[in-house]
Amino acid sequence: MIEMAALSAATGMHSALLMAVTIFVLSMLLGLEVITKVPTQLHTPLMSGSNAISGITIIGALLAAGAGGWLGGTFGMIAVAAAMINVVGGYLVTDRMLKMFGGRKRKGKGKGNGNA
Amino acid sequence: MPDWAIPIAYLVAAVLFVVALKRMSSPKTARLGNLLGAVGMAIAIVFTLLTRERDPLTGAAGTFIRDGGWAFILIGAVVGSAVGAFLALSVKMTGMPQMVAMFNGFGGLASGLVVFAEIWRRPAMAFDAAAFGGSLPGEVYYLVIAVALSTLIGWVTFTGSLIAFAKLQEFVVSGRPFTFPMQRLANFGLLGLTVVLIVLWAAFPAQRWLVIPIALLAAAAGVLFTIPIGGADMPVVISLLNSYSGLAACATGFVLQNPGLIIAGSLVGSSGIVLTRIMCVGMNRSLANVLFGAVGGVVAGGGDGEVKRHTSWTPQDAAIALNNASFVVIVPGYGMAVAQAQHAVKDLANLLEQRGVEVKFGIHEVAGRMPGHMNVLLAEAEVPYEKLMDRHETNNELDRADCVIVLGANDVVNPVARKDVASPIKGMPILDVDKAGTVMVIKRSLNPGFAGVDNELFYMDNTAMVFGDGKKTIQAITEAMKAS
Numbered sequence: 185m186i187e188m189a190a191l192s193a194a195t196g197m198h199s200a201l202l203m204a205v206t207i208f209v210l211s212m213l214l215g216l217e218v219i220t221k222v223p224t225q226l227h228t229p230l231m232s233g234s235n236a237i238s239g240i241t242i243i244g245a246l247l248a249a250g251a252g253g254w255l256g257g258t259f260g261m262i263a264v265a266a267a268m269i270n271v272v273g274g275y276l277v278t279d280r281m282l283k284m285f286g287g288r289k290r291k292g293k294g295k296g297n298g299n300a
Numbered sequence: 301m302p303d304w305a306i307p308i309a310y311l312v313a314a315v316l317f318v319v320a321l322k323r324m325s326s327p328k329t330a331r332l333g334n335l336l337g338a339v340g341m342a343i344a345i346v347f348t349l350l351t352r353e354r355d356p357l358t359g360a361a362g363t364f365i366r367d368g369g370w371a372f373i374l375i376g377a378v379v380g381s382a383v384g385a386f387l388a389l390s391v392k393m394t395g396m397p398q399m400v401a402m403f404n405g406f407g408g409l410a411s412g413l414v415v416f417a418e419i420w421r422r423p424a425m426a427f428d429a430a431a432f433g434g435s436l437p438g439e440v441y442y443l444v445i446a447v448a449l450s451t452l453i454g455w456v457t458f459t460g461s462l463i464a465f466a467k468l469q470e471f472v473v474s475g476r477p478f479t480f481p482m483q484r485l486a487n488f489g490l491l492g493l494t495v496v497l498i499v500l501w502a503a504f505p506a507q508r509w510l511v512i513p514i515a516l517l518a519a520a521a522g523v524l525f526t527i528p529i530g531g532a533d534m535p536v537v538i539s540l541l542n543s544y545s546g547l548a549a550c551a552t553g554f555v556l557q558n559p560g561l562i563i564a565g566s567l568v569g570s571s572g573i574v575l576t577r578i579m580c581v582g583m584n585r586s587l588a589n590v591l592f593g594a595v596g597g598v599v600a601g602g603g604d605g606e607v608k609r610h611t612s613w614t615p616q617d618a619a620i621a622l623n624n625a626s627f628v629v630i631v632p633g634y635g636m637a638v639a640q641a642q643h644a645v646k647d648l649a650n651l652l653e654q655r656g657v658e659v660k661f662g663i664h665e666v667a668g669r670m671p672g673h674m675n676v677l678l679a680e681a682e683v684p685y686e687k688l689m690d691r692h693e694t695n696n697e698l699d700r701a702d703c704v705i706v707l708g709a710n711d712v713v714n715p716v717a718r719k720d721v722a723s724p725i726k727g728m729p730i731l732d733v734d735k736a737g738t739v740m741v742i743k744r745s746l747n748p749g750f751a752g753v754d755n756e757l758f759y760m761d762n763t764a765m766v767f768g769d770g771k772k773t774i775q776a777i778t779e780a781m782k783a784s
């Protein structure tokens with residue numbers, strides 16, 4: 185019985201690991217493909233925007249903090265705070281920058297020469 | 301709510317992240333993209349909070365939040381959101397590199413802490429071979445290795461980013477790299493020791509305390525690897541740490557077996573890799589050279605004794621030259637950020653344009669302290685992005701430029717990089733400003749740039765030095781032009 189359980193756990197582990205590695209490799213390739221097309225002038229908002237995305241660790245942080253207990257809860261709570269700084273700060277600061285880049289109205293284009 | 305709702309929500313979030321990054325390909329679409337990314341994150345957070353787990357005894361499903369979990373979540377979320385919002389709304393555009401460095405660090409810290417909590421959350425029995433009839437299931441080894449890697453990357457990212465932040469904020473002297481004897485040996489020894497501990501833990505998963513020395517060694521490695529790196533190499537370091545913060549989240553995804561984390565983490569990881577590569581190419585240096593080369597230690601001092609002649613102009617001379625120009629290219633560098641001269645530059649550009657002069661900006665990818673640093677500053681000063689040219693565009697246009705204003709840039713315009721002589725910047729792709737009619741360099745002195753290489757541009761026949769503070773000098777030139 186125990187051996188059977190171990191065996192099924194092992195195969196389950198293998199397929200789970202394989203799936204995770206597959207997702208990882210394909211996402212990396214997708215990322216390389218998409219990011220290569222970002223123009224140099226948007227590289228700073230790209231970095232702050234990806235900061236916000238790396239705040240996805242919030243998922244793990246919420247699960248850890250929610251499970252409670254002094255040790256896990258405390259570490260989870262600090263993790264929630266750190267990840268939330270990334271999420272909230274990252275999206276807000278990126279928006280602030282992108283507003284400057286494209287959001288405002290252009291006053292005429294090219295050479296604006298008011299004097300005739 | 302059905303069990304499959306949560307994985308679907310993570311998938312939707314991941315798709316929105318990809319859409320957000322895709323829309324970064326143009327300034328016109330980027331802002332809405334960013335908003336969509338934020339919506340994706342909100343979906344991920346809300347559905348995570350709805351996660352239910354089954355009681356192993358009764359089989360009844362209930363929320364995963366227990367034992368005061370709500371309090372921990374609420375306090376963390378409120379504090380984190382407040383701090384994040386405050387930082388994001390108060391930071392000046394010139395302080396953006398520090399800000400990004402700090403955010404990278406928090407990403408790494410969060411991942412490091414999550415896996416730490418995760419490994420201690422499990423009962424000791426889960427790591428006890430006896431409980432499994434003598435041999436642990438493979439799952440445990442997988443878990444331990446994933447936790448170890450996540451800890452390693454997370455803590456390196458955290459402390460490395462803190463050092464990068466301190467350097468950018470100039471809490472520590474950032475101009476010259478900090479080196480000590482046997483530095484490389486110490487760094488690699490540290491890394492080797494960490495790997496040994498990880499292998500050891502993988503061999504004896506029950507020894508969970510090993511995660512603590514692994515975290516401490518990783519934290520030390522982050523400090524030691526970042527400390528020797530000089531200021532102008534910061535664009536590479538920030539990009540690399542950006543990548544690490546994503547990979548840390550990714551490794552956490554392996555620990556939690558959560559595809560949402562793996563996808564989002566890899567996107568950030570690959571983004572950082574792309575930026576790191578662009579920065580390295582922009583300096584014609586390998587990543588290894590940036591990390592271990594400690595370039596910038598040599599200060600040329602008095603030079604080789606040969607007295608070279610340079611031309612020195614007053615702001616009035618500069619104004620005359622600009623009055624006669626029909627196409628002006630402005631090349632900003634870190635000096636513009638230090639002097640906070642972006643608004644003064646915009647005023648000068650406006651005046652020139654009012655007089656029918658075409659003005660464009662030539663931006664080298666490694667100018668400043670982070671990728672895109674100059675672009676953000678000029679965008680803040682409301683310079684339309686159509687006027688900003690990257691290195692290739694700039695070099696195509698420089699031939700027809702009557703006048704180039706180099707403001708606080710140095711190594712990226714040094715013609716010595718094109719020559720076949722030994723120098724730290726040999727082969728670095730530069731902006732060929734010397735091909736323009738006249739080059740005026742606004743700078744405090746003739747001192748060499750970060751790489752410690754004397755700039756041949758300063759002594760060329762078509763170059764004139766306008767000495768002084770970047771902002772004040774630009775303002776003086778603008779005034780002189782208005783007066784004429």
